[in-house]
Amino acid sequence: MGASQGAARQAEDVIPLARPVVGEEEERAVIEVLRSGQLSLGPRVVEFERLFSARVGAPLACAVSSGTAGLHLALRAAGVGEGDEVITSPFSFVASANAALYERARPVFADIDPITLNLDPRAAGAAVGGRTRALLPVHIFGYPADMPAFERIASDHGLAIVEDACEALGASHADGTPVGGRGHPSVFGFYANKQLTTGEGGMVTLDDPAQKQLIDSERNQGRALDMGWLDHDRLGFNYRLSDIACAIGIAQLERLDGMLAARARVAGLYREALEGIEGLELPCPDRGGDTRGWFVFVVQLPRGVDRDGVVRALAAVGIQSKPYLSAIHLMSFYRERFGHREGEFPVCEDVAARSLALPFFPAMSEGQVARVAQQLGAVLERTGT
Numbered sequence: 001m002g003a004s005q006g007a008a009r010q011a012e013d014v015i016p017l018a019r020p021v022v023g024e025e026e027e028r029a030v031i032e033v034l035r036s037g038q039l040s041l042g043p044r045v046v047e048f049e050r051l052f053s054a055r056v057g058a059p060l061a062c063a064v065s066s067g068t069a070g071l072h073l074a075l076r077a078a079g080v081g082e083g084d085e086v087i088t089s090p091f092s093f094v095a096s097a098n099a100a101l102y103e104r105a106r107p108v109f110a111d112i113d114p115i116t117l118n119l120d121p122r123a124a125g126a127a128v129g130g131r132t133r134a135l136l137p138v139h140i141f142g143y144p145a146d147m148p149a150f151e152r153i154a155s156d157h158g159l160a161i162v163e164d165a166c167e168a169l170g171a172s173h174a175d176g177t178p179v180g181g182r183g184h185p186s187v188f189g190f191y192a193n194k195q196l197t198t199g200e201g202g203m204v205t206l207d208d209p210a211q212k213q214l215i216d217s218e219r220n221q222g223r224a225l226d227m228g229w230l231d232h233d234r235l236g237f238n239y240r241l242s243d244i245a246c247a248i249g250i251a252q253l254e255r256l257d258g259m260l261a262a263r264a265r266v267a268g269l270y271r272e273a274l275e276g277i278e279g280l281e282l283p284c285p286d287r288g289g290d291t292r293g294w295f296v297f298v299v300q301l302p303r304g305v306d307r308d309g310v311v312r313a314l315a316a317v318g319i320q321s322k323p324y325l326s327a328i329h330l331m332s333f334y335r336e337r338f339g340h341r342e343g344e345f346p347v348c349e350d351v352a353a354r355s356l357a358l359p360f361f362p363a364m365s366e367g368q369v370a371r372v373a374q375q376l377g378a379v380l381e382r383t384g385t
């Protein structure tokens, strides 16, 4: 076999980390919007907001251009400003901490729970100080954060809550509330690897009409709903989501149950296939009535394993994998700006050093899961732990 032929064969066989489910319904929805002539600020935005808020049991929702934009506007709506502190998880995608910085507030980290990998309410409570304005728990990897505990802390200290639910569409709490439906501004993201995608996009769900009005205005250059075209009564941004994106989102909502079920099926296959590998830690099973909305399948390698070597060995046999996530406080920008160092949040640092995301998407076949499991097992055996 020639080199180019080999490369072609390999590209075909590669199991990617993620792959969105989009089809004729999304294509039709996009074409309809294109033909309508109204590509933005049109009826699809309102419809997507209505359907999405109903889906997570929230009275209201605001479509925005990304999860990050949603976090920014939600923190502003919660009253976070210069000099305030926002308590959040160091084990997250960097956007959840950055959003506080956009308002010259300070993200204050607290360590995570070793089982759920979510912000530990006790650690968060201990981090509350005189400048604390808000709690920003992240439902990491789709596992519900302990909201009843955060709600108690918030009410004891008079704090706002903003939830980063960007990874948690489809998750629900023990009392049956879907994540995003507890009334605090909760932010979802629709990047292509999320449970639901619009390419890029986001949504804030909430229950306060005044906050909804503020976010709707600030996403659109600070224009009030009843104002003239070029009249603006406050500072705003362009964080709008187009009708094209919203049309894709509406089509995705229609297939959401099927996509979530398919993700849960793949997670179940992984659990069976990986259970026998010694020292490998799998995502925690649902406990106490909390239900994960499956987003990624992240395992923790045994201590001492060369993770980069594992990534390379898997790549060599056509399997994508990725260290996921990094500890935010140890990123160079955060170290330099805030003087963070190793040892501050030991649970987070241990988890971040060992976690590896495996290929995970709704259309993944049993054979592909078996191939990943078999190769991962073989690599770990070779590296001799």
Ligand SMILES: *Cc1c(COP(=O)(O)O)cnc(C)c1O
Binding pocket: 066, 067, 068, 069, 092, 093, 095, 096, 138, 164, 166, 167, 189, 190, 191, 201, 202
């Ligand atoms: C995806 C994600 C976001 C938002 O990402 P965008 O790319 O801005 O949509 C925020 N927080 C977490 C934890 C995420 O996984």
